[in-house]
Amino acid sequence: MMRKGWVIFLGLLIVAVGVMYGLNQSSKNRSDRSVTQNNIPKKQIAAQKQLPKGAKVNDWQLKLVNKQHPITTEMTFSKVTVDDKQMDIRIEKPLAAFREAAKQAGYATTLVSAYRSIDYQTKVYQNSITQNEANGMDKSAATKLTQSVIQTPGSSEHHTGLAVDLAGNDAIAKYPGLMAQMDEFKSQQWLIKHAPEFGFVLRYPKDMQSIKQTGIDYESWHFRYVGRTNAKYMTDHHLTLEAYVKQLQTVRK
Numbered sequence: 130m131m132r133k134g135w136v137i138f139l140g141l142l143i144v145a146v147g148v149m150y151g152l153n154q155s156s157k158n159r160s161d162r163s164v165t166q167n168n169i170p171k172k173q174i175a176a177q178k179q180l181p182k183g184a185k186v187n188d189w190q191l192k193l194v195n196k197q198h199p200i201t202t203e204m205t206f207s208k209v210t211v212d213d214k215q216m217d218i219r220i221e222k223p224l225a226a227f228r229e230a231a232k233q234a235g236y237a238t239t240l241v242s243a244y245r246s247i248d249y250q251t252k253v254y255q256n257s258i259t260q261n262e263a264n265g266m267d268k269s270a271a272t273k274l275t276q277s278v279i280q281t282p283g284s285s286e287h288h289t290g291l292a293v294d295l296a297g298n299d300a301i302a303k304y305p306g307l308m309a310q311m312d313e314f315k316s317q318q319w320l321i322k323h324a325p326e327f328g329f330v331l332r333y334p335k336d337m338q339s340i341k342q343t344g345i346d347y348e349s350w351h352f353r354y355v356g357r358t359n360a361k362y363m364t365d366h367h368l369t370l371e372a373y374v375k376q377l378q379t380v381r382k
C-alpha cells in the first residue's frame with residue numbers, strides 16, 4: 130500500500146516538474162518573440178544604440194539648410210577669411226588640417242567657395258536669370274534653367290558658413306566650373322575619402338538613395354563640416370545629413 134502511494138506521488142512530481150519546465154520554456158519563447166515582433170528592425174536598433182553620445186538635432190554642426198528647410202534671415206556667427214573666402218570661424222582649424230593633410234599626401238587644393246549670404250545668393254540668382262533672358266529665353270525658361278544650377282536664395286547650405294567647395298588643383302584646372310567628373314582625379318578621391326577624419330562629409334553623394342534624400346545631384350566638391358564624431362557615424366552608416374537628422378529626431382526628441 131505504502132509503496133504504491135510513493136509511486137503515484139513520484140509520478141505526479143515528475144508530471145508537475147515537467148509542466149513547470151514546459152511553462153517556463155514557453156514564457157521564454159514569448160519574451161523572445163516580443164523582441165522580434167516589435168516593428169523596429171534589429172539592425173536599426175543596433176545603429177540607434179551607437180548614435181554618438183550627446184549628439185542633438187539642434188547642435189550647430191548639424192544645422193540643416195535645404196529646399197525643405199530654407200532660412201529667411203541671415204545667420205549670425207563669427208566669421209574668418211581664408212583665401213579671400215569667409216566661413217564660420219569654428220571650421221577654420223579643421224579645414225586647415227584637412228587641406229594640410231591633402232597637401233602632405235601630394236594634393237594641393239583650391240578653396241573655391243565657402244560662406245555665402247542670402248543677399249549674395251539672391252544677386253547671383255537674379256543675375257543668372259537676367260543673363261538667360263538676355264540670351265533669348267522667356268522668364269519661365271530662364272528661371273527654370275537658373276534653378277537647375279543655382280540654389281534658391283535661403284536654401285543654400287553655404288549660408289551656414291559650414292560648407293566649402295574644395296577641389297584638388299588639377300581637378301579644378303580641368304573643370305573650372307565645378308563638375309561631378311572632378312572625381313576622376315586622385316586628388317578629389319583623396320578629399321572624398323579622408324574628409325570624415327577632419328569632421329567633414331561629402332554632402333551630396335552620387336548614389337540614388339542619397340540624391341533622393343538630399344534633392345541635389347552628386348557634387349564631388351561640396352564638403353560640409355559636421356564634427357568628427359558625427360562624420361564618422363554618418364560615414365559608417367551611410368547617412369546623408371537629412372537621414373542623420375531624421376534619425377536623431379526619432380530617437381532623441
Ligand SMILES: [Zn+2]
Nearest residue numbers: 292293294351
Ligand atoms: Zn557648394
